[in-house]
Amino acid sequence: MSYTLKLRIWRGDRDGGEIQDFPVEVSDGEVVLDAIHRVQATQAGDLAVRWNCKAGKCGSCSAEVNGRPRLMCMCRLSDFEQDETITVTPMRTFPVIRDLVTDVSFNYEKAKQLPAASLGPRDADGKRRMAQVDVERGQEFRKCIECFLCQDVCHVVRDHEDNKEAFAGPRFFLRYAELDMHPLDTHDRRELAQGAAGLGMCNITKCCTEVCPEGIRITDNAIIPMKERVVDKKFDPLVWLGSKIGLRTKDDEGRVEV
Amino acid sequence: MTTTTNGPGEGRHPMTGNAMSGEARGGMERHTYDVVVVGAGGAGLRAAIAAHDAGARTAIVCKSLLGKAHTVMAEGGIAAAMGNRWPEDNWEVHFRDTMRGGKMLNNWRMAQLHAQEAPERVQELEDWGALFDRTEDGLISQRDFGGHKYARLAHVGDRTGLEMIRTLQQRAVSLGIDVFMECTVTDVFKDGGRVSGAFAYWRESGRFIVFDAPSVILATGGIGKSFKVTSNSWEYTGDGHALAMRAGASLINMEFVQFHPTGMVWPPSVKGLLVTESVRGDGGILKNSEGERFMFDYIPEFFRAETADTVEEADAWYEDKKNNRRPPELLPRDEVARAINSEIKAGRGTPHGGIYLDIASRRSPEFIRKRLPSMYHQFKELADVDITAEPMEIGPTCHYVMGGVEVDADTQESAVTGLYAVGECSGGMHGSNRLGGNSLGDLLVFGKRAGEHASTYAASLGDARPQVDEADVKAAQESALAPFEVEGGENPYSIQSDLQQSMNDLVGIIRTRTELEESLGEIEAFKERARTMVVEGHRQYNPGWHLALDLRNMLVVSECIAKAALAREESRGGHTRDDFPGPDPAWGTKNLVVTLDAAGTGVELHEKTLPEMPDELKGYFA
């Protein structure tokens, strides 16, 4: 069963642009990305859009659908009324390149600044041993497909361009948390998380968690635990006192601050 | 104007590495490297890491953003005989499984190297931060997969590919390797018989780049986009295959295209999307519309001795692998895909033209959600199907090409000096059919080898490096801009769509002489249409133009597949001829090799004898 979708798409570039109407034939079971592709194939061959897997696994087709950050390939038309207008715009936190394509280099820059995993030597038989319960927290964070919707929705940078310098964003707090919870990693990145990555700027309003297409509980499982870990290091006099008199948890042994 | 830079800081765009603003007029960007890797999937990243570690100045050039390559779609795992679950497992068993899965048409040396080196490559990923699922002893867990005798696939739920690409990506970034994102390579330059560089354009700005580099590693992946129903994304247009051919290298085994037995069939927008083999590895079974578990009717003679022939034995195998044989659902992919195809053709298909894959009635919802989280997610979100409560509808989908650039097994170098190919765009390793889990291992093992050899070769040249000929640069530029010069032609989208339909109908899972001949005729017609295709708009981020350039590669590759498929008059692995239903021992010793013809407009076919295995390896198949 097909019908004509009232689709509106922002078209333009750095110099300006506007939301234009592209009424397009769509059918049952299709997603917003299908509609965009049909516009591209039939009405606007040069409509710029990023996409790859079309299955919610690569995180390329991030955009804003009716003002909400979404993956276009996971945004089913059946979630809307047939007579509803659907407005698609590029992500509004990153500089626009053209049409629905934005310059997401902010994220790749932040990735470069993050000290990578650094494990100690392997066991004598050349293998490593980690318990499943010890890797599970990190595994949740490594589900991240880097669609950067959390970065897009985060008001710290969305509404304040000048914070981009000092703030790494939810995607990289996930990474800090993952490494800090890694059972064999040897680095202590808590100072960095608070300092260089700007963890303190997050006011835990949870929009990153709301938009995550992978359902990662970014705020509860990564950012808040990371904030608490920073408190251990920087703001908790009892922990500080404990460490002075030798009441240090063995759990942190062998970690080197970077 | 010439810019030669190596650090991202020198006025280059921070993400893409673009040294020129989109507004700048004229000019051409120029970079010098020792090794240029084309493609940033598992193979490309591993090759770049190896080249960098070996001391080469290395660049990665990729069509998409970093980390989006199709490796993320690999779900099941990385096949490596680490013996964490089954101490009996070792490289010899893995080697034997690989060769048998490929119906003995594999390049034995590649299969051997792969089986021997895969375990260390997996351990390496763990050193770099990958978090694999664990066994009770804390070792990397390994799961069952089709065609593998023992549980052998290192995995992370059903998103192993994502884990792998993220790990490699993070490693490459931390090493500071230069990455050119959203940048497409359209030509490989040569000086005499040797590679001298590559030509590319920025997708963002449409501007051109020349890379001066004596080593180019092709890691561009597959050709799936030539088919209508495919699990591949837009990127898989056979770029590496076509680049190699145009540079004078040859392709091998192009008739062997793997149709994955389980792709989604509904809704239409996701038709072809992959459903991981792990569903079957973890207990899922195939049923037709009459509710019959039909795979027992399709056990071929070749695998009869090791496949269960009763439901009881098949079900007991999941718990006790020593005393039971494998369920027929876990036969190699080509067998299962053909069986599904036959059931659908016989009228026992589901309402949407597939068959049922059922795990809901066999495993608890908790088990399914734990072991197959992304499958659960995928069906819930895209098809509104709860796989813990109802069966999935699935059908075969074009997934992987076994064929690719003919390379030396140890170095991955093609017939052209300085040109290397790894991963899906290389050929030989998988023979006529690839086992699940062997592709991720392939990427790592041969990525590393290619990176090291490319680097060694580049270093050996000293100052006597091949030079890029300016006339070639000019020709490459004109060729890339040609679609803008045409007037009144048709748009590339419609040609692409017709090509995909034609390949699906005529060169698909079951082939015959008449249809293959028809397809070659149609491909000629598409080539003619492509000569006059036209793109609208300008060069800045213009997907129509990008497709027009990719389409040329798709046409060459499609012709290779159809021609080779017509020549091979037997059925073997990923190549099934209705008119020659069985394997032919005479064909079992031959590879088909394709090269570009002298005029550069068509392809030529040659037969080549398969390299012979040394006697000590032959012993495994006695």
Next chain:
Amino acid sequence: MASTDQGVTSPTRARITERTLRQDRWWLQPLTTFVVFSAFVVYATVRAFMGRDYYASPYLSPFYSPCLGDCVEGASDFGQPFAWWPLSAALIILIFPLGFRMTCYYYRKAYYRAFWLSPPACGVAEPHQSYSGESKLPLVLQNVHRYFWYAAVLVGLVLTFDVVLAFRPMPAEYAVGDGETSGIHMGLGTLLMILNVAFIWLYTLSCHSCRHIVGGRLRHFSQHPVRYRLWTWVSRLNTSHGKWAWYSLFSVAIVDLYIFLLATGTIQDVRFF
């Protein structure tokens, strides 16, 4: 609204003038939060400053427990070390539950959104020109949350003790029918206090700091099986931390209101036995 050319309308972004293109009623949630929290704050402030009608034997209002100031007879179960305190006794102890809630990760989210509009809702531009989050004074002090949690555990214990006391026989002046005979009493007030203390405990134990302290801070769960078990329990409660925050907010207010009505003689306790 103030200009936001620092944000979604800054020059490099896609040129769209609307501060949001959301079409749903995104303002409903922050508005509801604003109204309810404001109402609670007004009510709690009034009640805390009243300094009377907080004890209707055997019930003691949670706003005044423990009653350490110059409290009415029977209300002070822990003595009156602050008997010199001239103001309402509630003000001595209320800082602890108040501080716990003010620094709570859930409440922070709720009031940053509803009161400070930072942001009002996801994908809706906030009206502020600059922003430094919790990285500077005073908001950096939110990091003391765990100390308020320690205090909240003590408060929870006191409130639990109050519930036990709420089973005491009533004095004669409140007695209905033929007066007090049995040693145990239970009325609607007791029931409300049980519910209240249950919600308070669920709220307190589901706290993010609690989750960190019991096990979240570890990097090797496998070496601490008991703490891991505790962590999984707290984690399960933690998913509903926001819900417990609301329920306990209401229950505290309702218990106090009930006791207020009893103490002023407006109503009489419904007695079960």
